[in-house]
Amino acid sequence: MHHRTGIILLVSGPSGSGKTTLCRRLADEGEAVYSTSCTTRPAREGEVDGHDYHFLSREDFEKRIAADQFIEHAEVHGNLYGTLKSEVIDHVTAGTDVVMDIDVQGADLVRACPEANIRNALVELFVMPPSEEELRARLTGRGTDAADVIELRMTNAIEEMSHWPKYTYRLISRTREEDYSRFKALLEAERLRISRLTPEA
Incomplete structure (x- = not known):
């Protein structure tokens, strides 16, 4: 098998x-x-944390960068965006x-x-x-x-x-x-x- x-x-x-x-x-x-991506921008009306984005503080986001937790991340219009490895790798392996x-x-x-x-x-x-x-x-x-x-x-x-x-x-x-x-x-x-x-x- x-x-x-x-x-x-x-x-x-x-x-x-x-x-x-x-x-x-x-x-x-x-x-x-x-x-679900992470971002440091504020949630807009109607957006739900964990569904639309994981809304993080800049400090938390930067700690995660330092810990190599992202597949990709970038700064766009003054806000950080990124995809956590934990959102992807465990699923793919399974x-x-x-x-x-x-x-x-x-x-x-x-x-x-x-x-x-x-x-x-x-x-x-x-x-x-x-x-x-x-x-x-x-x-x-x-x-x-x-x-x-x-x-x-x-x-x-x-x-x-x-x-x-x-x-x-x-x-x-x-x-x-x-x-x-x-x-x-x-x-x-x-x-x-x-x-x-x-x-x-």
């Missing part, structure tokens, strides 16, 4: 691409564990798949991680909107942001989309159901890789 090691399904894409919806649904259906919703900067750091069990488990997907026009419609349709905020999000999204060639897979978004069907099919195919099997002790 053989034991399958878990997959780290790393998902990136611009705001409005639908990546977070895909990741959350996969976790909600029990197909994977959602890797054969549980982990989904990570992460930006392109974080993805670069995960790729550079020296630990072989993380590199071997990694499957990278970039989610793209079908067009800039559709992305703008999605961002505008949320009805939560002012025009200048939408323009900033568009500028950031276009820059972020230039990074898709670094990824193993690319999914061009269609409808929510089509996207999820293809997203789940990718995970199911990766589960069949012989390289993920190790003999039972």
Whole structure:
């Protein structure tokens, strides 16, 4: 008998691409564990500690950096963000798949991680909107942001989309159901890789 090691399904894409919806649904259906990131930014209204983020003080975050507890971490707009090894490695070793919703900067750091069990488990997907026009419609349709905020999000999204060639897979978004069907099919195919099997002790 053989034991399958878990997959780290790393998902990136611009705001409005639908990546977070895909990741959350996969976790909600029990197909994977959602890797909850840490941050030093204050919680926004409605956010729950341990679900949306692990909200840490800067002092606690920096202690964890010194103790080598992160797979990746970075400072963005004056706040620290990072992924704890404990959120990922134990699950992967036990054969549980982990989904990570992460930006392109974080993805670069995960790729550079020296630990072989993380590199071997990694499957990278970039989610793209079908067009800039559709992305703008999605961002505008949320009805939560002012025009200048939408323009900033568009500028950031276009820059972020230039990074898709670094990824193993690319999914061009269609409808929510089509996207999820293809997203789940990718995970199911990766589960069949012989390289993920190790003999039972």
